[in-house]
Amino acid sequence: MRVRQILFTESKSKSHQRKKLEKILLAANLGLVNRALQYLTTMTSIFSSNFVLAVWMKTGLLAQVTSETETTTTAAPTISPIFMIIWLAVVILLIASMWKIFTKAGQPGWASLIPIYNIYVWCKIVGRPGWWVLLFFIPFVNFVIAIILGIDLAKSFGKGVGFGIGIILLGIIFLPILAFSGATYQGPSAGAAS
Numbered sequence: 105m106r107v108r109q110i111l112f113t114e115s116k117s118k119s120h121q122r123k124k125l126e127k128i129l130l131a132a133n134l135g136l137v138n139r140a141l142q143y144l145t146t147m148t149s150i151f152s153s154n155f156v157l158a159v160w161m162k163t164g165l166l167a168q169v170t171s172e173t174e175t176t177t178t179a180a181p182t183i184s185p186i187f188m189i190i191w192l193a194v195v196i197l198l199i200a201s202m203w204k205i206f207t208k209a210g211q212p213g214w215a216s217l218i219p220i221y222n223i224y225v226w227c228k229i230v231g232r233p234g235w236w237v238l239l240f241f242i243p244f245v246n247f248v249i250a251i252i253l254g255i256d257l258a259k260s261f262g263k264g265v266g267f268g269i270g271i272i273l274l275g276i277i278f279l280p281i282l283a284f285s286g287a288t289y290q291g292p293s294a295g296a297a298s
Contacts, residue, residue: 197280204283205229209260223253230256231292258282259293 202216209229216222220237227236230253240246254275255268261282270278 201283231294
């Protein structure tokens with residue numbers, strides 16, 4: 105009797121199942137096959153039919169229990185109220201910053217709130233053609249265009265390339281600096297907007 109397949113059903117807790125299964129495997133591995141079979145028949149009469157477990161036992165192995173049917177449930181992740189307040193403050197800061205930047209450049213501040221249109225206005229502010237908005241829909245090209253527009257935005261306000269890279273990488277810091285500092289709009293840095 106080298107390999108035996110034991111099928112049983114149960115509805116008790118999984119830790120209780122595991123303990124009983126360990127006792128069966130330990131008894132079988134110690135050569136007490138008859139005792140294990142008696143214990144198994146006792147267990148199968150106790151369990152109901154909502155859980156099926158197949159266990160393959162090999163003689164000569166130590167008692168090992170691996171349960172592929174046990175599932176762990178984790179609670180759904182919850183967002184901390186403190187995190188939500190901080191996130192909301194950052195969003196409000198960035199909205200106010202973009203609004204102020206658009207206003208400094210002579211564009212309506214509300215335009216910073218409209219998706220896609222805000223990119224069109226941003227292109228007008230830095231002097232790039234309006235059709236560049238379409239380039240934002242092309243994967244990987246949109247990253248390059250965003251970098252170019254960030255650098256052009258910094259140059260349009262009299263800042264250098266380093267400040268433009270800061271806008272791209274740390275916009276949460278550099279956009280409020282650009283908006284609320286004494287930086288003034290000096291016109292499109294990339295030429296005439298079309």
